[in-house]
Amino acid sequence: MRRGNIIKLAMLVLLVAVAIALSIKPLVDPEKGIPLGLDLRGGVHLVLQAEPNVNGTPVTNDDIEKAKAIISKRVNEMGVSEPIVQADYDKKRIIIDLAGVSDPDKAVSILKTTAKLTFRDPQGNVVLQGDDLKDARASQNPAGEYAVDLTFTADGTKKFAELTTKFIGQIIGIYLDDQLLTAPRVNEPILVGNAEISGSYTTLDEAANDAVLIRSGSLPVSMTIAEKRQVGASLGVDSLNKSIQAGLYGLIFIFLFMLVFYRLPGVVADFSLLVYALIVLWVFWMFDVVLTLPGIAGFILSIGMAVDFNIIIYERVKEEIRAGKSLRAGVESGFSRAFITVIDAHVTTLIAGLTLFLFGSGSIQGFALTLMIGIVASLFTAITFTRLVLRLTVGISPKMNTAWYGVRRDV
């Protein structure tokens, strides 16, 4: 009996150690591990609000749909890994998350620009628009200038041929939104449907930006920035390191605390804390839960609360033993009775977490989610793992002096 329990216990310890060793790499892998939020990786979170049209017509769902597609196209051109573009049709917003973008300022300016391209005749009438274009590419012309090469659609080619024929020798204006890009003089009619905008770009990058804007099309509505959160990349990494450090220190101190105050069961509690942490991290990985700074805080907090479960059970077990039950009976009844207490207490924290999740936004939701996952996981760990280990430990030596469990019989 005794040997059987020792073997089972030893195997459990070994299993957990191996699990921990094997888990570290896949969980922290930057590509396939637990996804990190903006505040840990750096990046930009943007909420664009569609403004009602100048002539008073309301913004339709169709508009938002189109805007989302256009913005997605622009975002994809930026080469950001895992961009997220979402539409909120009720509030007429587009939410964009760009993690790890190298130049957040450029990204923001590209995304929020309406980008209406217009070709205007010398009187200022709009003759051609962005949708008459098939393509726009940044290039460097033979004169060494940076430029945007435009290719017109069949329809656009016709219109452009008309424009250049009619106004030969005069100046036409090419505008992006209300900003004049260039005002070239028409030297000859252009019938092939190509044009080049040059003269105002000082770097290839600048030309490329405008090319992206023209290519993706103009937004059907103008957008303002309702919310912007920007975190520099190294700030993100710094925050991540700091919070990992906080977590580790917290864990160590709790370990020591449980050891001193609960002795043998304390060791069991510390052991099951490790399993608990492992389970929670794997759940994050499985459900692609994005880890944010408040999320890590929530995780660390839930460690403190997970220990709570053990403490409730142990205090109950101590009482049962003091009331005269044997070690084994004390553990059993302690567990069953304490379970009711724990459920009631943890449900209330779950209520708080759920409300936060439903009413919060962004990183607050991250916090609520990790807190709730933590509570459920701690219940699970306690029911399965802790109980098993405690039973095994007692089974090794049922007549062990209860002082090991923190109860002095002579009271």
Next chain:
Amino acid sequence: MEKNGHPATYEEVKKIHPLYFNIVKKRYWWFGISLLIIIPGIISLFMQGLNLGIDFKGGTMLELTFKQTVTQTVISDTMKSVGLEGSVQLSNENTSVLIRTEALEEGKRDELLTALQTKIGEYDKSTLKEDKVGPAMGQELTRNALWALVIAMALMICYITIRFQFVYAISGIIALLHDVLVVVGIFSIFQFVVDATFIAAVLTIFGYSINDTVIIFDRVRENEAKMRRTDSYEDMVDKSVWQTMRRSINTVTTVLITLFSVFILGGESTKIFSLAMLIGVFSGAYSSIFNASQILVEIKSRIKKPSKGAKAKHA
């Protein structure tokens, strides 16, 4: 052969705890202490209110680290030169700057950053932190936060009423309000910035404070069922509080350990959250042990009198 002892009696419980003192009898002392802590906070709320961050008021917050030391005057002057006003905070031995101003359009924001760069010097672009919340968004966040608080409180009252009794729910909620007032009061007195993470902390304190209180109530519920007619309700509650004392103190300690870790070692952005939580958890533990059950006793003793008279008639 199993020994079947007895669950601890009131006398035995008293003996186990060397520092025992009758908590329930001295309850007016505890109510007094609580008022002493809450009243300054309430006065401060009326006089100076809370220092609301941009999450609720709307605005732009910029955090930059320069390669040299700066002064508040230099920053304020630079801001004025582009027509802006706002609060400036220095940290990191005067190299890091935290600017709070009205919500800036992209153009204005770029103007400000360029001005700072020209007048003061280079700043590290990779550690730039920026938050901009438009006024409409700020109002929305405020509304959501208030709704969250109200709904969470309502749900908790329902849950405790179902699992225990309505009287317990009221006592628990009063203890909870006490905790919230303590945290909000202290944040008002010291004018710490209140941002979205503060709301998260308050809601977590909700959950935690009720959690704590429920543990004690669970014991009261268990002991109440075993009560005999001659037993004093007060003594039974006092016994319940002391039976759960070790557990109450130890769990608060473990949560405080984790919170202190986050407060001291975590980054700047979790400081407000962990500070609020630390205050709330302390207060939560205090109110669970010294207030919640005592309020229960108060309420029960006031509604018991009429029914006692009725019982005598039937006897």
